[in-house]
Amino acid sequence: MSLHTSSTSAVLAGARSASLSETDRLDASTDRSGYVSQSLPDGVVFAETTDDVVSTLRLATAHRTPIVTRGAGTGLAAGASARSGEVVLDVSRMNKILRIDPVEQLAVVEPGALNADLNAAVGEYGLFYAPDPASTSICSIGGNVATNAGGMRCAKYGVTRDAVLSLNVVLADGRQLRTGRETMKGVSGYDLNALIVGSEGTLGVVTEATLRLRPLPVATATVAAFFPDFATAAQAASAVIASRIQPSMLELIDGQTLEAIDMAMGTTYRSQGGAFLLAQTDGYGAHLEQDVLIEAIRPLATSIEKANDDEHAAELVTARREAIPCLEKLGRVSIGDIGVPRGRLAEVAVGLNDISERTGVRIYSVVHASDGNLHPMLVLNPEDSVTEGPAKVALGEMFYLAKSLGGTLTGEHGIGLLKRDWLLPELGEVSLDVMRSIKDAIDPHGLLNPGKAI
Amino acid sequence: MSLHTSSTSAVLAGARSASLSETDRLDASTDRSGYVSQSLPDGVVFAETTDDVVSTLRLATAHRTPIVTRGAGTGLAAGASARSGEVVLDVSRMNKILRIDPVEQLAVVEPGALNADLNAAVGEYGLFYAPDPASTSICSIGGNVATNAGGMRCAKYGVTRDAVLSLNVVLADGRQLRTGRETMKGVSGYDLNALIVGSEGTLGVVTEATLRLRPLPVATATVAAFFPDFATAAQAASAVIASRIQPSMLELIDGQTLEAIDMAMGTTYRSQGGAFLLAQTDGYGAHLEQDVLIEAIRPLATSIEKANDDEHAAELVTARREAIPCLEKLGRVSIGDIGVPRGRLAEVAVGLNDISERTGVRIYSVVHASDGNLHPMLVLNPEDSVTEGPAKVALGEMFYLAKSLGGTLTGEHGIGLLKRDWLLPELGEVSLDVMRSIKDAIDPHGLLNPGKAI
Missing domain, CATH: 3.30.465.10 (Uridine Diphospho-n-acetylenolpyruvylglucosamine Reductase; domain 3)
Structure with missing residues (x-):
């Protein structure tokens, strides 16, 4: 029984459209992070207009009810995972x-x-x-x-x-x-x-x-290159940065992720090399930039192929986009999101290997190489938790690896509930204190997404 | 006699390097906005290290002393202009x-x-x-x-x-x-x-x-074009945006500003047209983008010339950079900084003309056309104030002109003291209230640059 039950009832009762069904509440307790709330939220309000949001929040303030806003539910850090005593404000119907x-x-x-x-x-x-x-x-x-x-x-x-x-x-x-x-x-x-x-x-x-x-760019030029291993491909990505062109896409996929993609999609990427780099340049200088890019990676690559046409390019991009769904066929996936200085990608590759060996957790990596943002993906057994045991140890070690290289805990997924434990070492006390004072100033009763992010 | 005199003395006395000289205090009461403080600050602390800044601010908090931080003093909104009861924290020596x-x-x-x-x-x-x-x-x-x-x-x-x-x-x-x-x-x-x-x-x-x-871009291509008048040049700038290239520079100068540049620098721009557009494209596609740009402006221009070489290009850029110093030879200059949606530049050109005629204030314009940011410069008599009379009326009308076109009070200079009167109509009450609550959270005694910006 939650402290908030009477307050959540008032908010749910005051909404134009709300649900208390177990299905809706179960949906709202999760996202795509693999995190599972220990309890279900009290109910879900479906907002269709800004006025709906206003009236729900007015009620929430009047009754001091915690509100967890939710959209498509595709978050990767348990930032929208709600629990008992909370009302979910679902804005997915406001989609115009x-x-x-x-x-x-x-x-x-x-x-x-x-x-x-x-x-x-x-x-x-x-x-x-x-x-x-x-x-x-x-x-x-x-x-x-x-x-x-x-x-x-x-x-x-x-x-x-x-x-x-x-x-x-x-x-x-x-x-x-x-x-x-x-x-x-x-x-x-x-x-x-x-x-x-x-x-x-x-x-x-x-x-x-x-x-x-x-x-939309007037032209796009796509290159697919294979390398003996992840660390060499990472070196190649750093060589692209050093060549002073600006790729519009520079995606790195490691060998075991290639295997998973091949298994799920019937492709044959892994047979062509131990790591894959997908590079696009675009705009009026797309092909000139592509020439420079190819020269930069040539000494390291085992094969380099230009995409013949748009269809071929789209196929390559799709393989990259589908990496996570392909891995999800192998087990429960928990996705890391560390960032490092762009020249240090090869060191991360080595470090991730160590972490995998030490913790026994399988780590698959895809990397936004042009901004140093890595997604090392832990593939767990379906019954394994993402918040304790080896998965938690591996996530923590990944953070300290990134930190030791001058990097960060999260490049683009956020903190949510999943990464709160490393927020203090990431930000330091003064920074967290300033953030909390801003939170207190703008949401003085602490009603919005409590316990998340900061 | 200020309320703060004893507190400012304690801060000044505690500094490693401080000045009470009238020259230093006079310098610190102004910037390049034309704004003149009614009084002088109590003194100036010269910080040479972060520790100097820390110790000055600790003293300031202990004694509740208002602090105005100052760098090179080139602000255009009286954001660093200090007055009686305030201590200036000059960080210009921290220049490594x-x-x-x-x-x-x-x-x-x-x-x-x-x-x-x-x-x-x-x-x-x-x-x-x-x-x-x-x-x-x-x-x-x-x-x-x-x-x-x-x-x-x-x-x-x-x-x-x-x-x-x-x-x-x-x-x-x-x-x-x-x-x-x-x-x-x-x-x-x-x-x-x-x-x-x-x-x-x-x-x-x-x-x-x-x-x-x-x-640094591998190539830069420069175009100089003349137009019959400001409004036509503004139309040409909008045509460049519509052509979907991304110029690295797109600067518009009106006819009377060209005259002022010619007078000060011995150039002959005004004789070539009633308004001037300086456009650069850069990177691997610089020359291809330049071709598109020229096609876009050709129907509107009276003349279009590519820069022959780097020296010629640098000359053109210098003329633009020197516009303000050239105008300062004609009188006291107060610089506007409005922003509008990029497709509405020509409407602003017409509106500014009206404002000049109605208020009797001479308005000279230079424009960052590729982001819709205009600097209409009021040239006043040396004895005229920038904060009252026709200058103030003209500045206010410029703001409401921008606002009526979906624009803003300031694109890149800030609010300082000069534009505070229009902050509420610009931002609205809720926005200002949130900003002030953030200010209170981070600087609870209101010691840092009081009365400025928000």
């Missing part, structure tokens, strides 16, 4: 694309709009929305904003923070905050856009996002 | 470039380092620091961070916020806060980097900045 302005190259969307749906809609105007998590077809913009999501092309085109021009945010007390502006530049007052982006639902509920779009 | 890492493409600098000096130093490694205010040779990185400074190439390469990886910040109570990280990506906790950048010295004192560098 409200406006596309091809002249100013921006779009206004509701938080439940899927990343891929936005890209399909703006593609008709010859534009694209840059942040592209591997989960693009199932993740929503609200979650992208909550975690400051990145993706494959963000080294060239920026992460979610760089694409958010303005947000409508409902605060815990129901007031509506408009952050940012529709112009490209602006410096009046503090940067509340950037404060909300990546705050994992702890400061407010985003009900509308104005996003910067970009013209 | 502490580290350049060509592999990771980053530099660590002290706040007093000049923007141009940093660019000269990293240029030896084939790198550049992107934000480039027109004042690059005299402005310091600390001030760039405080105002989230932009410049001419930021539409392609980003503003200061996009270049700041990490900061060391001394808080009002003397604690040291490390924001951000050295990796390209990272999402642990709130984005304190972005919160400090642009906060105009109201949240802490930056004593070290880790900055992202970029490889």
Whole structure:
């Protein structure tokens, strides 16, 4: 029996649409991180309009009810996993694309709009929305904003923070905050856009996002290269950075992940090498940049192949995007998200190998190499926990490995519940203290996504 | 006699190096905005190390002394203009470039380092620091961070916020806060980097900045074009945006500013047209992009000329950079900084004309056209005030013109003291209230740059 039961009832009773069903509550207790809540949330409110969000949050403040905002549920850090005593505010039905302005190259969307749906809609105007998590077809913009999501092309085109021009945010007390502006530049007052982006639902509920779009590149050049092993491919990625071109995509996949992709998709990547680098350059200089890239990796590669056409290129990108679903066929997957200085990728490759040997956990890696962001994926037995035992030890060792190389705990997935234990060593006391004072200032009763992120 | 006299004395007496001289206090009461404080600050502390900053702020907190941090003094919004009862914390002597890492493409600098000096130093490694205010040779990185400074190439390469990886910040109570990280990506906790950048010295004192560098482009192509008038040149700039290339520079200068440049520099720009557009493209596709750009502006231009060589290109850029000093020969200059959606530049051109006619204030405009950021410069008689009379009316009308077009009060100079009157209509009550609650949380005694920015 939770302390909050009477308060959660009042919030659920006051909603236009709410569910107490076990299915809905079970769904809302998880995400794609492998984390399992010990209890179920008290119920789920389905918001369809900003007014719905306002009235739920007003009730929540009146009754001091903890609220966990939820979108598509594709998070990888248990940032939206709710538990007993909490009400889930599900905004997935708020999924409209409200406006596309091809002249100013921006779009206004509701938080439940899927990343891929936005890209399909703006593609008709010859534009694209840059942040592209591997989960693009199932993740929503609200979650992208909550975690400051990145993706494959963000080294060239920026992460979610760089694409958010303005947000409508409902605060815990129901007031509506408009952050940012529709112009490209602006410096009046503090940067509340950037404060909300990546705050994992702890400061407010985003009900509308104005996003910067970009013209689709006039040309894209794709290269697929194989290397004897992960460390050599990592060296090749560093050589690309050192060659001073700006790839729009530079994705590295290790040998065992290639095997898993081959098994699931019927491809034959692993037979071609022990690690794979997928590199794209784009824009007016795409092919000139490709030439430089190929020269940079040639001394290290066992084979280098240019994609013949768009179809071939799309096939290669799909293999990379499907890495996680392919691994999920092998067991329960817990996905790491460490970042390191770009010149140190080869050292991480070696370190991850050590960690796997020491802990006995199988580690598969895909890497956004052009910004030093690695996703080492732990593949566990279905009955294994991601929050204790060898998986927890391995996650912790991965963090300290990254830290020892001047890196970070999380590049683009966030802290959620999964990584809270390493937040203090990551940030230090003063930093955490400042963040908590900001949280207290904006959400004084601590109602929004309690216990997550900071 | 100020309320704070005894407290300021204690802070000044406790400093390793301080000045009570009238010259130093007079310097610290102004910047380049034309704003004149009604009184002088009580004294100036010269910090040479982070420890100096820590000890001054500890004393300031103990004695509740208001502190105005100051760098090179080149601000354009009276953000560092101090007055009676305040102590100035001058960090201009902290001007070392502490580290350049060509592999990771980053530099660590002290706040007093000049923007141009940093660019000269990293240029030896084939790198550049992107934000480039027109004042690059005299402005310091600390001030760039405080105002989230932009410049001419930021539409392609980003503003200061996009270049700041990490900061060391001394808080009002003397604690040291490390924001951000050295990796390209990272999402642990709130984005304190972005919160400090642009906060105009109201949240802490930056004593070290880790900055992202970029490889110098392999090629740059420069075009100079003339148009019958400002509105037509603005239309041409919008046509460039619509052509879907990404210029690295797209600077527009109106006819009367050309006249002022000609008078001061002995050039003959005005005789060639009523408005001037300076456009650069760079990188591997520089010349292909230039071809597209020229096609886009051809129907509107009276003449288009490619720069023959680097020297010719540098000459054109210098004319743009020197616009403000040239205007300063004509009178006291007060510089506007409005931003509008990029497709609406021509409407602003017409609106500014109206404002000039109605108020009788001469308005000269230079424009960062690729991000819709205009600097309409009021040229006043030397005895005229920038904070009352026709200048104030004109500044206010400029803001409401920008607002009516979906724009903003300030693109890259900040609010300071000069634009406080329009902050509420710009941001709205909820936004200002949230900002003030953040200020209270981080600087609870309100000691840092009181009355500025928010």
